[in-house]
Amino acid sequence: AGFEADLGMSRLQAQLLYNRGIRSAEDAHTFMNPDSGLSHDPGLLPDIIPAVERLSDALDSGEMIGIFGDFDTDGITSTALLVRAFSGLGGRVLPYLPDRVEEGHGLNTDALRRLQESGVTLLVTVDCGSTATDEINFAAELGIDVIVTDHHTIHGAPPSPVALINPKTDRSQYPYTELTGVGIAFKLAQALYKKLGQDLPPDLMELVALGTIADVGPLTGENRYLVKEGIERINASANPGIRALARVSGYEMGTLDASSLSFGLIPRLNAAGRLGHSGISLDLLTSTDINRATAIASELEIQNSRRQTLTESGVAQADAQIRRQHPTELPSLIVVGHASWEPGILGLIAGRINDSYYRPAIAVQIGLEVSRASARSIPEFDIISAMETCAPLFTKYGGHARAAGFTIATEHMRELVARLREIADIDMKGTQLQPELAIDxxxxxxxxxxxxxxxxxxxxxxxxxxxxxxxxxxxxxxxxxxxxxxxxxxxxxxxxxxxxxxxxxxxxxxxxxxxxxxxxxxxxxxxxxxxxxxxxxxxxxxxxxxxx
CATH class of the missing domain: 2.40.50.460 (OB fold (Dihydrolipoamide Acetyltransferase, E2P))
Incomplete structure (x- = not known):
């Protein structure tokens, strides 16, 4: 009753705030009214000064600036944001998004060669690069300077590019560490425009909201301000791509919120990278022509419908496999697979199985020689730690506690499954595997x-x-x-x-x-x-x- 009285709110309202860590009227006001006071000085980010200096020189001399992104919505929006920010300053810009299947996440030497052949002498990475030591050294051999913007945790010794802008580095003085890739890109643009005495285009915050929600960034602190402001701007957006995407998703401008972005616009942006190449989603977000944007949005709608169909088919096949292989008792870790599954929907299948059965789940595209897989886990089991104990079996792997992916020689799959299940049996022994639903x-x-x-x-x-x-x-x-x-x-x-x-x-x-x-x-x-x-x-x- 004291907390309710202090806030001057009903029992229900006070309980909702208390459940979100609010303990004072001042905290309640900040939470309910997130504003630019939650946005920190980009100058506190590591290496922001050398990054801005190098970009300023590139703009002055007319160098070709490459932007290396990723094929998910955080990577796409990060790339679109810097394309628009640098172009708005008169920069020559060449964006590059890797192919999900042929290249995978992160920098690679073939891409660097292509960028160098296209005249790139300065490359800015977004949403990747914090562990790309070999690739950054290779870029230097090609005469390409690299600025890394990233938000992923750094394991081992970091690389030595021109600048490594990541709030999770030991050298960072930035007070908020939960910005996503697009948030870091935004802070770089903010610092660059400030140095050049220019006003940062406010519509860039639309892209920050999309990317932050897509990457499941925590909606606290600065993220909460950026996303709230970004959603307000999205609802009044003049961006032809966003307007066209909202239309094909069945939403009216002015009604969009985090939920409609999560379940409407973002799956369509992701669909291109899941079933083809994410370049068309980038084209959509950077288009200035409504007719072109409408055509792209219609193509994304077709791809998203196909993605939904393939996912439902894959989940049905996975369910049938589980019933057939485990008719009486579920294993501690579920593995399902099929030769026909598209690599881009493996994470969706694994996520659905994870939700339905409340077990760590791995969905595999089974190849004759090489198989690809995505894993989704539950709070009780750290999937990436388990995978690290099996590292010699993988061709490539990565991820975090709840989501991971890998490629592996198909002949090693049986051994991998046995070892992961053994680890899961030990780690979750005696644990009641049942989902919990938090009630406010x-x-x-x-x-x-x-x-x-x-x-x-x-x-x-x-x-x-x-x-x-x-x-x-x-x-x-x-x-x-x-x-x-x-x-x-x-x-x-x-x-x-x-x-x-x-x-x-x-x-x-x-x-x-x-x-x-x-x-x-x-x-x-x-x-x-x-x-x-x-x-x-x-x-x-x-x-x-x-x-x-």
Missing amino acids: CDALPSEVEGPNFEFVQRLSPFGESNPTPVFAARGIRVLQARGVGAGKHLKMRLADAEKSWDAIAFRQGDRAGIARNHIDVAYSMEWNTWQGRTTLQMVVADIKPAGG
Whole structure:
């Protein structure tokens, strides 16, 4: 009661803030009103001064500046941001995005040769490069200076480029270490424009929001400000690519939020790199022609539809394999594979299996000689640490505790699976492998609506480290329940003591038998627009029989 009184808020509002680490009225004000005061001086980043000096010289002398990115949305938006920033200063710019299958993540010597042949003498990496010692040395032999901008943790001795701009280096004085690749690129542009006495184009923050959300950057501190400001600018964007992408995704400008970016625009930007080359997504974000942007967005929509179809097919094949190979008891680590799976959807398949079975999961494209794989894990198992103990088996591998990838000689797959399962058996022995759903507080939907829901919206943007609030409604009455989307989802009409509500439970169509009489529901609330009518609906995360 004291905390509620200090804040001057309702019980529900105070609980939501407390759950997000807020302990004072001052902290609450900062969280609810993120502004430029959360943005730190780029001069505190390591090597920012030599980077800006070298870029300034390149702009003055008309050098060709290469930008080496990555094929995911963080890498694409980082590249687009620097293309627009350097071009806006009159720079000659050549972007380069590697092919997911042929090149993989990070710098490679073939790409460096091609860039040198194209006249590049200064190369800026985005979202990569912090461990590319050999490649940076090779670039120097070719006469290419390299500026690295990256946010990944550095293992071992760092390389020695012209500048290594990464807040996770030991030399960094930057107070916030959670910027994503596009956030670091933005800080470089900020520093460069400041040195040259120019105003930084504010629309660059649109790209920062897209990339930060896509890379699941924690929405705290500076990220929270950048994303909130970026989303506001996206909704009023003049960028032809963003407008065209919103249109094919089925969203109206002015209604976009972190969720619609995560589930609408970003999967379409990623689709190109999953099934082809990410260059067309870069073309979209840098296009100045609405007709060209519309054509590209339509192509991305086609690719995304194909991505969805291939993913659903792959997940169905994976489920069938699991039922066939493990009919009575699941192993500690699940491995599924097929020769026909596209490398770009392996992570999506592994993620779905990981979610469905709550086990570390590896999805493999099985080749005659070489196989490629993506892994997704649960909090109880550090997948990259397990893989490091098997390092000699891999051709190439990388990742972090919850997500990783590798290529491997197919003849080594059987040994790898045996060793990883042995490690998983030991590490998770005696652990009850069951997902947990964090509930913010008990609240009926009639309590959440109105001023409390207006407050919930002020907590946005939602994402990593600031999840959408989840409430528990106990003993709520089921008025209707039916499968929708070919039985994949569960559509319900639920009632508390005050009124009734539409409710949707995604990927829970098989639980219709539970949705009868009275149930306990874990849910969030959102606006839903259908046939021109906008209403509040419950988005159900879980259901169980009342009191069960």
